[in-house]
Amino acid sequence: MNKILVIDDDTAINELIKVNLELAGYNVIQAFDGTTGFALCKQEIPSVVVLDVMMPEVDGFTVAQRIRKNDSTKDIPIIMLTALSQLNDKVNGFNIGVDDYLVKPFEMEELQVRIRALLKRSHQIPESASTRELLTLGDITLLPETYSVKIKDKQAKLTPIEFDIFNLLFQNHGNMVSSSQLLKDIWGYAPDDDIETIRVHIRHLRAKLDKISDGKKYIETIYGGGYKLVL
Numbered sequence: 121m122n123k124i125l126v127i128d129d130d131t132a133i134n135e136l137i138k139v140n141l142e143l144a145g146y147n148v149i150q151a152f153d154g155t156t157g158f159a160l161c162k163q164e165i166p167s168v169v170v171l172d173v174m175m176p177e178v179d180g181f182t183v184a185q186r187i188r189k190n191d192s193t194k195d196i197p198i199i200m201l202t203a204l205s206q207l208n209d210k211v212n213g214f215n216i217g218v219d220d221y222l223v224k225p226f227e228m229e230e231l232q233v234r235i236r237a238l239l240k241r242s243h244q245i246p247e248s249a250s251t252r253e254l255l256t257l258g259d260i261t262l263l264p265e266t267y268s269v270k271i272k273d274k275q276a277k278l279t280p281i282e283f284d285i286f287n288l289l290f291q292n293h294g295n296m297v298s299s300s301q302l303l304k305d306i307w308g309y310a311p312d313d314d315i316e317t318i319r320v321h322i323r324h325l326r327a328k329l330d331k332i333s334d335g336k337k338y339i340e341t342i343y344g345g346g347y348k349l350v351l
């Protein structure tokens with residue numbers, strides 16, 4: 121049974137999430153402040169952390185940073201919850217390493233969809249490891265077992281989301297992949313107003329590729345459309 125850690129100081133919302141996730145078959149652990157939440161995260165090593173932003177003393181951004189810096193918890197998927205819808209909050213979360221972002225109020229069914237998508241991504245080897253998808257193209261080789269990409273003799277470790285994005289561009293090399301398709305295929309949903317999600321992850325992905333590509337730019341932005349892998 122997958123273990124979900126919910127960190128939210130709002131008792132009513134925390135309990136509502138717990139009840140709904142337990143009905144869906146999850147084992148739910150609760151924390152009502154950031155300090156306790158991080159301690160439980162290290163102790164329990166949950167499958168997913170559902171983390172509120174606005175908490176007293178230790179806020180969600182700080183908790184997310186601590187989770188990502190700790191060796192035992194750094195790879196745990198995080199869904200961030202907030203009552204704020206400002207773009208900067210979303211960007212800050214993704215820059216820290218948050219995997220997904222949900223603005224309050226939200227439907228419990230939507231939270232469950234996001235959790236299932238993160239569990240699928242984090243608990244399974246990417247499909248390219250077990251299918252006939254292309255793994256080598258020109259100087260680029262994908263290493264799905266370790267979520268890595270190799271360019272010539274240099275290698276970069278990607279996050280599961282970054283690997284999935286690059287793999288989708290890789291399998292469609294030379295053709296544009298729209299932002300909507302990326303959102304649908306990687307996150308499992310396609311909100312029209314969430315393009316910044318893609319931009320942040322593409323920026324991080326490009327930064328990692330730049331370190332091993334000897335100056336070559338592999339991801340082209342098609343303005344108003346999406347992205348394309350170029351060789």
